[in-house]
Structures are given as structure tokens and as C-alpha cells.
Amino acid sequence: MIDKVFSSPLDALEGLSDGATIMIGGFGGAGQPTVLIDALIEHGARALTIVNNNAGNGEMGLAALIKAGRVQKIICSFPRQSDSQVFDAAYRAGRIELELVAQGNLAERIRAAGAGIGGFFTPTGFGTELARGKETRCIDGRMHVFEQPIHAEWALVMAETGDRWGNLTYRKTARNFGPIMAMAARKTVASVHQLTPPGMLDPEVIVTPGIFVRRVVQVPRMAPGLAIHKEAA
Amino acid sequence: MIDKVFSSPLDALEGLSDGATIMIGGFGGAGQPTVLIDALIEHGARALTIVNNNAGNGEMGLAALIKAGRVQKIICSFPRQSDSQVFDAAYRAGRIELELVAQGNLAERIRAAGAGIGGFFTPTGFGTELARGKETRCIDGRMHVFEQPIHAEWALVMAETGDRWGNLTYRKTARNFGPIMAMAARKTVASVHQLTPPGMLDPEVIVTPGIFVRRVVQVPRMAPGLAIHKEAA
Amino acid sequence: MTLAYRKLSRIQMASRVARDIPEGAYVNLGIGLPTLVADQLPMSREIFLHSENGLLGMGPAPDPGEEDHDLINAGKQPVTLLPGGAYFHHADSFAMMRGGHLDICVLGAFQVSTNGDLANWHTGAPDAIPAVGGAMDLAIGAKQTWVMMEHLTRDGVSKIVAECSYPLTAMACVARIYADLAVLEVTGAGLRVVEAVDGLPLDELQRLSGVPLQA
Amino acid sequence: MTLAYRKLSRIQMASRVARDIPEGAYVNLGIGLPTLVADQLPMSREIFLHSENGLLGMGPAPDPGEEDHDLINAGKQPVTLLPGGAYFHHADSFAMMRGGHLDICVLGAFQVSTNGDLANWHTGAPDAIPAVGGAMDLAIGAKQTWVMMEHLTRDGVSKIVAECSYPLTAMACVARIYADLAVLEVTGAGLRVVEAVDGLPLDELQRLSGVPLQA
Numbered sequence: 058m059i060d061k062v063f064s065s066p067l068d069a070l071e072g073l074s075d076g077a078t079i080m081i082g083g084f085g086g087a088g089q090p091t092v093l094i095d096a097l098i099e100h101g102a103r104a105l106t107i108v109n110n111n112a113g114n115g116e117m118g119l120a121a122l123i124k125a126g127r128v129q130k131i132i133c134s135f136p137r138q139s140d141s142q143v144f145d146a147a148y149r150a151g152r153i154e155l156e157l158v159a160q161g162n163l164a165e166r167i168r169a170a171g172a173g174i175g176g177f178f179t180p181t182g183f184g185t186e187l188a189r190g191k192e193t194r195c196i197d198g199r200m201h202v203f204e205q206p207i208h209a210e211w212a213l214v215m216a217e218t219g220d221r222w223g224n225l226t227y228r229k230t231a232r233n234f235g236p237i238m239a240m241a242a243r244k245t246v247a248s249v250h251q252l253t254p255p256g257m258l259d260p261e262v263i264v265t266p267g268i269f270v271r272r273v274v275q276v277p278r279m280a281p282g283l284a285i286h287k288e289a290a
Numbered sequence: 291m292i293d294k295v296f297s298s299p300l301d302a303l304e305g306l307s308d309g310a311t312i313m314i315g316g317f318g319g320a321g322q323p324t325v326l327i328d329a330l331i332e333h334g335a336r337a338l339t340i341v342n343n344n345a346g347n348g349e350m351g352l353a354a355l356i357k358a359g360r361v362q363k364i365i366c367s368f369p370r371q372s373d374s375q376v377f378d379a380a381y382r383a384g385r386i387e388l389e390l391v392a393q394g395n396l397a398e399r400i401r402a403a404g405a406g407i408g409g410f411f412t413p414t415g416f417g418t419e420l421a422r423g424k425e426t427r428c429i430d431g432r433m434h435v436f437e438q439p440i441h442a443e444w445a446l447v448m449a450e451t452g453d454r455w456g457n458l459t460y461r462k463t464a465r466n467f468g469p470i471m472a473m474a475a476r477k478t479v480a481s482v483h484q485l486t487p488p489g490m491l492d493p494e495v496i497v498t499p500g501i502f503v504r505r506v507v508q509v510p511r512m513a514p515g516l517a518i519h520k521e522a523a
Numbered sequence: 524m525t526l527a528y529r530k531l532s533r534i535q536m537a538s539r540v541a542r543d544i545p546e547g548a549y550v551n552l553g554i555g556l557p558t559l560v561a562d563q564l565p566m567s568r569e570i571f572l573h574s575e576n577g578l579l580g581m582g583p584a585p586d587p588g589e590e591d592h593d594l595i596n597a598g599k600q601p602v603t604l605l606p607g608g609a610y611f612h613h614a615d616s617f618a619m620m621r622g623g624h625l626d627i628c629v630l631g632a633f634q635v636s637t638n639g640d641l642a643n644w645h646t647g648a649p650d651a652i653p654a655v656g657g658a659m660d661l662a663i664g665a666k667q668t669w670v671m672m673e674h675l676t677r678d679g680v681s682k683i684v685a686e687c688s689y690p691l692t693a694m695a696c697v698a699r700i701y702a703d704l705a706v707l708e709v710t711g712a713g714l715r716v717v718e719a720v721d722g723l724p725l726d727e728l729q730r731l732s733g734v735p736l737q738a
Numbered sequence: 739m740t741l742a743y744r745k746l747s748r749i750q751m752a753s754r755v756a757r758d759i760p761e762g763a764y765v766n767l768g769i770g771l772p773t774l775v776a777d778q779l780p781m782s783r784e785i786f787l788h789s790e791n792g793l794l795g796m797g798p799a800p801d802p803g804e805e806d807h808d809l810i811n812a813g814k815q816p817v818t819l820l821p822g823g824a825y826f827h828h829a830d831s832f833a834m835m836r837g838g839h840l841d842i843c844v845l846g847a848f849q850v851s852t853n854g855d856l857a858n859w860h861t862g863a864p865d866a867i868p869a870v871g872g873a874m875d876l877a878i879g880a881k882q883t884w885v886m887m888e889h890l891t892r893d894g895v896s897k898i899v900a901e902c903s904y905p906l907t908a909m910a911c912v913a914r915i916y917a918d919l920a921v922l923e924v925t926g927a928g929l930r931v932v933e934a935v936d937g938l939p940l941d942e943l944q945r946l947s948g949v950p951l952q953a
Binding site: 317321369382390397464468497514 | 810907
Binding site for chain 1: 397405406407409410430434438461
């Protein structure tokens with residue numbers, strides 16, 4: 058019998074190594090798998106490359122991981138925010154490397170990795186600093202930039218409901234990067250708020266089929282308030 | 291008030307011109323919008339380029355469109371089947387042009403058009419006849435072929451339930467090409483079996499948001515039996 | 524001669540933009556000034572607001588106490604969903620943008636050039652930590668990109684320029700500029716004045732703008 | 739010396755393949771011979787079958803009269819969905835394949851070369867109308883591509899060849915060959931015999947195959 062359910066977040070990270078590239082879902086607080094990030098801090102892995110839309114807010118979650126000195130490089134679209142003080146300090150001190158990616162290119166590069174696409178041409182970013190040094194091509198009269206897939210060993214995502222096969226649904230805009238990160242990583246760990254008995258998820262409604270998920274762990278719903286930030290994305 | 295619902299399939303094709311490229315959903319019979327194809331025959335447009343996984347089965351639907359001499363070119367992955375006699379005859383007589391595309395490249399090229407991607411590198415087809423003359427590139431030690439998006443003026447898709455805003459859900463494997471074709475065409479016409487009152491579709495469950503759909507028309511469910519074929523895809 | 528004109532207020536600018544958004548439009552309102560447009564859209568028109576974090580059919584802020592922390596906009600503020608709305612993931616959301624499915628995107632700007640280049644993400648200051656978010660995707664994605672901004676900086680310098688000095692967000696992407704002094708159209712052969720605020724003559728608008736304007 | 743061996747029947751071949759598919763595997767069974775594997779999978783193992791037309795968790799054919807024409811497999815035959823299954827669109831389905839998420843894909847073949855090239859979609863006959871379907875995507879997509887075929891053509895010619903004469907489906911994609919005479923592994927340095935049917939000595943298998951085989 059297949060049972061991808063792990064009893065604790067820390068157990069679900071077993072095998073994660075120093076130097077790993079880890080995708081972490083979420084857009085600001087929505088969809089950020091805070092409990093899995095806490096487990097990652099407890100786990101102790103170092104020299105990580107993190108892929109996330111942001112670079113941490115406040116002092117919790119991703120910010121706490123950065124503060125603990127575990128992150129060597131971050132690939133993201135929107136690091137600077139009013140409450141990104143932990144990242145800001147690490148960046149200014151030269152303790153963290155930043156690869157800034159336009160948000161849509163970030164999403165598409167992640168999806169490309171999951172879909173086995175070797176790279177693609179996108180109009181986004183042409184003629185800007187973020188395209189500097191990248192291959193360009195005129196396609197149908199419009200200039201495009203070549204972007205490469207972003208692969209990862211691990212993805213940590215927050216879903217709403219899951220089952221022992223790893224099927225997932227999400228809740229509202231907490232969906233964001235979860236489905237594509239789950240596809241792109243070799244090992245995806247999903248935290249879910251509800252574990253449902255086998256066969257209860259409607260097959261029309263499953264957003265992430267279990268094939269993309271290696272491990273599932275049930276966690277309590279976050280206390281409200283932690284997820285709200287006032288900055289742009 | 292936005293109301294994308296049209297009263298008849300023929301009305302929903304108003305403005306379609308000779309020479310148009312038209313994506314038609316369906317995988318064999320499942321998801322094939324037969325009523326819209328019948329309306330297309332009635333409409334009378336000629337010299338069409340059709341994008342579909344197959345090239346018609348039996349004498350109905352796409353086969354009837356081909357038989358009526360309206361299709362100049364077909365872009366598909368699996369034309370030849372035991373009941374593709376209409377296409378076979380037209381092809382052997384030199385009356386129809388065939389662009390054969392591996393099924394996954396067909397799907398990804400359609401999605402690329404919908405997603406504004408100018409082209410992508412895929413490992414599928416490298417070293418085969420279907421990659422002849424195409425650009426290749428070694429990425430991470432693996433050979434890839436460059437594939438271009440397939441754009442279309444129109445898409446005709448069959449969905450299950452829709453609303454006046456064009457939001458759609460599908461049914462089982464009739465989903466197949468519908469959601470990506472709806473994205474890729476400038477004007478998408480969706481036939482639905484059920485029209486639902488505004489706001490009744492669960493926002494978590496909508497597969498094709500209305501932004502991708504221009505016109506919706508309610509049609510009766512097809513008689514069973516027409517959709518079954520025994521050939522490979 | 525005394526010039527008697529008043530700049531549009533932020534709300535007036537938002538109202539002016541809203542006037543040009545037709546029924547049935549799919550629209551993304553960028554962070555900052557453009558978010559004000561939402562409240563100026565007439566209730567009589569059905570317009571779908573897109574938020575790049577995976578939301579179409581965005582409604583107003585929830586009542587206090589009704590916030591749902593899984594339902595936020597691109598500015599990470601709690602919002603609501605209107606009937607007819609839908610959720611989707613980030614790749615699908617940016618496919619909507621990049622694929623040209625949005626009718627209108629309204630963005631703030633640091634600078635717009637006469638050929639429609641946009642600079643709105645980065646001051647280029649050497650010590651600034653850059654952050655781009657969805658700005659570049661929004662700028663190139665919609666059928667029309669409109670800019671909503673003050674015409675002049677606080678120091679009175681024109682934000683409409685011959686060539687952007689700030690780092691670009693995208694090249695030749697802006698179709699219209701809704702500023703507090705005028706509405707301008709980017710024609711491909713320079714800027715055309717659609718309208719100026721009452722009492723502001725073209726030659727004065729020209730002088731303030733510092734780039735050639737067509738009547 | 740008389741050689742006393744029997745080729746595996748089609749069901750025996752299917753059973754042999756099924757034996758090697760582990761619990762928890764995500765598997766695509768190609769059109770034709772490989773579809774027989776489904777019925778040989780032990781009920782005690784949970785295995786997810788993928789069908790490229792947008793289905794994971796495919797179950798057996800429905801009872802007569804229970805067919806649902808919106809629920810078909812890649813061969814366009816009515817099937818069922820098992821608990822834990824899911825539906826998705828074609829781009830997502832082929833992302834699953836191309837992205838390397840399937841553990842095993844079992845395909846039929848016209849020919850397999852010693853370096854694992856596969857020919858299974860087209861005889862190359864000048865008057866044939868070609869049709870490829872998902873063959874090329876399946877061949878390159880799974881973590882392991884297995885071929886299931888008769889070892890010899892009806893005319894007794896080896897389908898295992900030094901170089902494919904039929905048009906290729908994909909290069910160097912095959913990991914294993916399950917034939918009715920033997921199970922072979924593609925090592926990257928030729929073919930290794932994992933096992934041969936009872937009574938078939940290696941030298942005879944070698945002679946029939948016409949390409950070098952390692953013990």
C-alpha cells in the first residue's frame with residue numbers, strides 16, 4: 058500500500074542535504090509552508106539555494122531560515138519589502154547571493170523544469186537589466202529572451218487537503234507557486250491542513266496529482282495575522 | 291452586463307473567415323465539439339487549417355468537415371486510424387496538407403501560444419523524421435529540438451458546464467485539449483452541456499477561466515456510441 | 524498671463540482612468556496609484572480584475588474581521604472574490620498576462636519615454652536592493668498598457684522623457700499615459716495630447732513636459 | 739542436439755513485465771501488447787496507470803453497458819478510474835511524461851537497436867500515412883522505458899538490431915527489452931541477457947538475435 062503520509066515535518070525532510078536547491082511555495086505569507094520551514098531550520102541543512110517569490114517577511118518562516126545563516130543563494134522576484142529586514146541585512150553584508158528573476162519568468166522557468174522543457178523564449182524582460190548577457194531572438198517581429206528551467210532537489214509546499222497518495226488541493230490564492238514547484242522538484246513535501254481518506258478527493262478537482270508529491274504531512278492551520286504584509290510583489 | 295452566451299452554434303461562429311486557422315478540441319470522440327463542427331460546415335468557410343489530435347473518425351464531425359472539402363491543412367499527431375477513411379482519401383488524392391506533430395509537442399506548442407512563449411526546446415522527437423530541418427541544441431547533456439507555438443484565430447471546444455462569463459469545467463477525459471486550445475486562440479467558442487447561473491461555479495474548480503472564452507453555446511449531450519474508436523492515439 | 528489650472532487629485536486621476544475601461548474588460552491594476560482605480564469603476568459595468576498571484580474577479584477589501592489570509596492581492600493585502608471569479612496557479616496566471624489575454628494593465632511609473640519605454644521597478648541607486656515582482660510581465664503582457672502617474676516629480680522634473688534614465692521595465696510597451704496634467708497617447712511617432720486639465724494650454728504642457736507633444 | 743524451449747505467450751510476457759513493476763510505481767502502458775500488462779499486475783500492489791489523454795489512476799474496462807464515452811484511454815477504449823485517480827489537460831499530461839515523472843513506460847516496438855534506439859511508430863513505407871501520437875513523448879519521458887515485443891518477426895528476423903532500419907521514435911531511450919525469448923538490459927555498452935526462456939542456450943539466443951549479447 059502506498060502511504061506518503063509522514064508523522065512529523067522533520068521526518069518528512071529526511072535525506073535532505075547541505076547544498077540542496079529547495080523550492081518553497083508561497084506568495085508572501087499565503088501558501089508559505091511555515092511549519093516545513095521551521096522543520097528545515099531544525100534539520101540543520103546549510104548552504105541552501107532557495108527558490109521563492111520573496112526573500113522572507115518579518116522574522117518567521119523563510120526570514121528565520123535566512124537569519125539562521127542557512128541560505129547561500131536565493132532565486133526570487135521580490136526580495137525587498139518593508140519587512141524584509143533579515144534578507145536586507147544578509148544581502149548588504151554579502152552573506153547571501155541574489156538571483157533576481159521577473160515573476161512570470163520565475164513561474165515559467167519552474168514550470169519548464171517540471172514539464173521537461175529545456176528552455177524557452179519569452180518577451181518578458183527584453184531590453185532590461187535582467188536580460189543582460191542572455192541570448193535574444195526576434196520571433197514574429199518581437200524580441201524575446203532565452204530563459205532556462207529551474208530545477209530543484211526539493212520542494213516544500215503548503216496545500217489545503219491531501220491524501221495518502223499525495224493528491225493535493227489548495228485554498229484560494231494560497232495555490233500560487235505550489236502546483237508548479239511540486240512538478241519541478243525531485244522530492245516534493247506537502248504540508249496539508251486536512252488529510253482525507255483515500256478516494257475522497259474529486260478527481261476533477263485535484264490540482265496536484267500524487268505523482269508530483271513524495272511526502273505529505275498534516276499540520277495545523279497557521280494563526281491568522283502572520284501572513285499579512287503590506288508590500289508590493 | 292457581460293453575456294457570452296449565444297443562442298445557436300452557427301451564430302457563435304459569426305465572423306469566421308475563409309483561410310482561418312481553427313483549433314478543434316477532442317481526443318477521438320471525447321471532447322470533440324461535434325455540434326460546433328456541424329455549424330462550421332453549415333457556415334461554409336473554406337481553405338481552413340485545422341488543429342486537432344486526429345484527422346476525423348467515421349463520417350461525422352471533423353471527418354464530415356474534411357469530406358465537405360473545407361480543410362486545406364491539418365496539424366495533428368494521429369491522422370491514420372481504422373476509421374479515418376475520409377482523411378486518408380483526401381490525403382492520398384493530394385487534397386489536404388498534413389503537418390504531423392508528436393502529441394506532446396502539439397500540446398506544448400498550443401500551450402506556448404496561449405502563454406505568450408515564443409518557442410521552446412524539447413527532447414521529444416530529437417533524432418527523428420519529425421525533427422528534420424529543425425534547430426537543435428544540447429542542454430545539460432541532452433539533445434533538444436526547437437519547437438514553435440501554434441496560434442489560431444479560433445478554437446472550438448466542448449466543455450461540460452459554463453456560465454455567461456465563459457468560465458468552464460470539463461468532464462473526465464473530455465478535458466484533453468480544451469483548456470490549452472481555449473488559451474491559444476484569439477476567439478474561443480465553447481459548447482457546454484449545462485449552463486449554470488452566474489456565480490454557481492466553484493472558483494477553485496473552474497478549469498478554464500472566462501478570460502479565455504469569447505462565446506458560449508449550450509448544446510445537447512451527444513448520443514453515446516459516436517465517440518468510441520479502437521485505434522491508438 | 525496667469526495660468527489657472529489645477530492638477531487632478533489622485534482620485535480624479537483614478538476616475539479618469541476608470542472612465543476609459545469598458546464593460547467586459549479584463550484588467551490588471553498595478554501596485555500603488557493604479558489600485559485606486561478599482562473603487563472608481565462604475566457599478567453598472569462588469570469588469571474583471573486580475574491579480575497576478577492567481578486570481579481573476581477580484582473584489583474590494585473585506586470588512587474588518589472578515590480578512591482571509593489565503594485570499595490576498597499582488598500587494599499582499601486581503602481582498603475578496605466576486606461571483607464569476609476563479610483561482611489558478613502562478614504559471615497559468617502569468618500565461619494570462621504574457622499571452623496577451625488581459626485587455627488593459629494600469630501601472631505606475633518613475634518615467635515613460637516618448638516611444639513608450641517604461642521604467643517603474645528600480646531607481647538604479649547603487650545601494651538599492653532590487654525587486655521586480657510582476658512588473659516586467661505586466662508591462663509587456665496586456666493588449667494595452669496604461670501608465671498612471673504624476674506628470675512631474677516633486678522637484679518639478681518631467682517624468683515623461685526623451686529616454687529613460689532609470690532602468691527599464693520594458694521597451695515600447697506603454698499605449699497611454701494618464702497623468703495629473705494630461706492624458707497622452709503613445710503613437711509610435713511620439714506623444715499625442717488626448718486632453719489636458721482645464722486651463723492648461725498646450726504650450727505650457729509642452730514646456731513642463733520637456734519633450735515634443737502633438738496636439 | 740534438439741533445443742527444447744517455448745516462447746513466452748503474450749500473457750506470459752505481460753506477466754513477466756508485471757513482475758518487475760514495483761509497488762507505488764507510476765506507469766504508462768503503450769498501445770497494443772503492453773496494455774496486456776494491466777491485467778497481470780498483482781492486486782496486492784498499488785500501481786498508478788497513466789493514460790496520456792489526461793488520466794492518472796486508470797482502472798480496467800467497465801462492465802458492458804457501463805461505458806462512459808468521456809472516459810477513455812489513449813487507445814480510445816472506455817476505461818474506469820480508480821480511487822486516488824485524477825483528470826488533467828493534455829499539456830499537464832505530457833508535462834508528466836516529458837518531465838520524467840513516470841517511473842516506467844512500457845512500449846511495443848518494430849525494432850530496438852543495441853544502443854537502445856527505438857522504432858515503433860512508422861514502417862517508413864512510401865505509401866503509408868504516418869501517425870505518431872504520443873509515442874515519441876513516451877519513449878523519452880519515463881525514468882525507464884521498457885520495450886515489450888516478440889523477439890523475431892513472423893519471418894524469423896530479429897527485431898533487435900545493430901541499427902534500426904525503420905524510422906526512429908527516439909534515440910537511446912530503451913532500458914530493457916521484454917521479449918518472448920529473453921529479457922535484455924540495454925547497458926550503454928550493448929545488450930546484456932538478464933534471462934532467457936527455459937531451455938534456450940545463450941549461443942542460440944545470440945544466433946537468433948544477430949547482434950552481440952553479453953551474458
